[in-house]
Amino acid sequence: MADDNSASPHQDAHQDGTRLATDALVRAVTGELADWERRELAAFTARRPESKERYVSGSGLPVKRVYTPADLPADWSDIGLPGRYPYTRGPYPTMYRGRTWTMRQIAGFGQAEETNERFRYLIGQGQTGLSVDFDMPTLMGLDSDDPMSLGEVGREGVAVDVLPDMEALFDGIDLEDISVSMTINPSAWILLAMYVAVAEQRGYDLDKLSGTIQNDILKEYVAQKEWIFPVRPSMRIVRDTIVYCSQHMARYNPVNISGYHISEAGANAQQEIAFTMAITKAYVADVVAAGVDVDDFASRLSFFFVSQADLFEEVAKFRAVRRYYARMMREDFGARNPQSMRLRFHAQTAAATLTKPQPMNNIIRTALQALSAVLGGAQSLHTNGLDEAYTIPSEQAMKIALRTQQILADETGVTSVIDPLGGSYYLENLTGELERGIGEYLARIEEMGGVEAAIEQGFFQREISDTAYDFARRKASGDRPVIGVNKYVDGGEAEKIETHQLDPASEARQIARLKRVRADRDPERAEAALRRLLAVARDDGANLMPATIEAVKAHLSMGEITGALRGVFGTYTETPVF
Known part of the structure; x- marks a missing residue:
């Protein structure tokens, strides 16, 4: 399907007229701004000076005192309309007026049966998609009875060793009816194989399955540090899953390219989206080099970003990366199908911002971060539990987190208008700055020889560590306020909250099942x-x-x-x- 978003002669003439009117407005506003600074501002600040605070966004971009039409992009098409290239305002024409984002609370602990019970609880509370967290041995491709797994089985996610574990995980859940996301990377293709095997055993149509495996191995070398094999064979595995799903699973996303973990490792918003786009470019180039046409698989690529604390920068970040991706896919890879240029993303609120002191504050942080994801056009969303600075979330914390999304969707009116902040002088300027920043980072990475060379040279790792150090320094000094930690600190006894307790017998049960399956096969x-x-x-x-x-x-x-x-x-x- 060809991209039908090119402008007609009538539209070109209209845009030329609009541009002339805009130029006149900008000249008038620029003059008025200078006069305002000379008169009202100068007189007011002489009596009441501004604070000496350095005004910057969360990623360090300078923030002006006020923004005007002069800060809007010169070309209206940079903003455009939702569902139309370059998709700045959203990948679909109706956005939440047609379908609310998928509410996908992550769950995973103990044995598969325990996580299955949590899934059923969340579905009963109105959750519309499943998201599975796996324990560390599963993430690293280790069996539960491996000596390296001792004490970690089922602790930070569900343990999955063999196919019967996957069968138990989704027992009683119709996989054709609900979307399933699996947060798994170096061993992702094995979990996908188990998921396919369960579906085939039940007689499901693979083309009706929807969901994603994270499967983003390059960001592991960059940020999260969970890998099994060297870079090149790991890339081959990602390529094989993309090709397989493009041929057998029409609705399934074989990779969820993740800026979230890059951010959680210490990167700022600019680095998160730039490094994610660099990794995306490497994956797409690898699959294209294998002889697959970009339009045969690109529509099934999906993305995972964090929603951090700086509300306006986060909204601009989502818009900027969506626009950059559309242009990259069309201009660099020759994509013709609009579906290949539409960046669709899952967002999660920022675990790194959650605090043990005053944990109830985490509910407020999460609500505001969720709002920025929705204003930025997320297709699905996970809201963190208030207790996640302590352990995996309790049922009560998950219920509050899910209710946060439901209140946003049903009570606030944010679903009524598409991209309601579009046209904001500040937001549009920030969107443009972040998009330019992506291009600048990718140019530096290309000069090094591409993503693999940059990983081997430690480029990503140094950039992230430098940013993380700067943030830690500013937090320690109080320059970066964190309520309850370095500002408005309580002196009394810490608040007590309900936390999740792992069944200590779960590990032994899992090991026993693994040994029984081996013996009976x-x-x-x-x-x-x-x-x-x-x-x-x-x-x-x-x-x-x-x-x-x-x-x-x-x-x-x-x-x-x-x-x-x-x-x-x-x-x-x-x-x-x-």
Whole structure:
């Protein structure tokens, strides 16, 4: 489908007339601003000087005292209309008037049965999409009975070792009826294989499944530091999942390219979106190089961003990255289908802003961060629990977090108008500044030889660590206020809140099930599936997904699969950055 957003001669003439009128307005406003500064402002500040505070956005961009029409983009098409290239104002023409964002509260702890119970609770409270958090052993491709897993099984997410775990995780849940997101990276393709296997066992149509696996391995080397294999074979796995889903799962998103973790590692808003776009460019180039047309897969790419504390910068950030992505896909990769240029994203409120002191303040922080995500046009949203500075959220905290989204959707009126802040002098100027910043960062990365070279040279890591250090220094000095921590601090006893308690017997139950599955499986089928998987892994042109699906159906475990593939792909050790 061709992009039909080109302007007609009548529109061009109208835009020329509008531009002349705008130029006249800008000249008039610029003169009035100078007069205002010379008269009212000078007289007022002589009597009552402004504070000596350095006014900057959350990412350090200078913030002027006041913004005027002179700060709007010269070309109206930079702002445009929702659902029309370059999608600054939203990927779809109706946005929330047609469909409210998906309310996708993340859950995961203990055994699959325990998380399944939490899923059912949240669905009963009105949640419209599932999001699964996995424990550290699962994230790292280790089995629950591995010595390295001791004490971590089910602690920070659900434990999944073998296919029966995935079956229990979604027991009684119609996977054709609800979207499922899985927060998993180095072992993502194995979890996807298990998900496919469950769907096939139930007789589902794979083309009707919706959701995403995070599967963004490059940001692991940049920020989160969870990997199994070196960069190149890890990229191959991401490529294989994208190609497989483009051929077999029409509604499924095979990668959720994540700025969230880049931000949580210490990056500012500018770095979050710039580094995410650099990583996106690397993935798209890799799949295109494998012979897949960009319009055959780009519509299924999805994104995951944080919604941080600076409300206006966050709204501008979402608009800027949406516009940059549209232009990059059309101009750099030749995308023709509008769906290939529409950036769709999930947002999560910022875990790094949550505090142990005065934890009830976290409800307010989360509500405002959720508002910025909605004003920025998010397609789905997770709101953090008030207790997440302590542990994974309790049922009560999750209910409050979900109600926060429901109040935004049903009581505030923010769903009635698309991009209600569009046209704001400040917001449009900030959107343009952030978009230019993405381009400047990508130019520097290209000069280094691309994303992989920049990772190997420690570029991303240094940029993030420098920003994180500066933020920590400003927070310690009080220059960056954090209510309850360095400002308005309570001197009395800390507030007591309900927190989640993990069943101490959960780990033993999980290990027992894993051993039982290993003992009961068909050993010949398991051995044949492993041989087939290794043969495919040695052939870089082959796709790993079909062999992995057969491996999990043969009840090979997560650790057995990754352990065997280490012998083919090797391991990776990062060069430390100081």
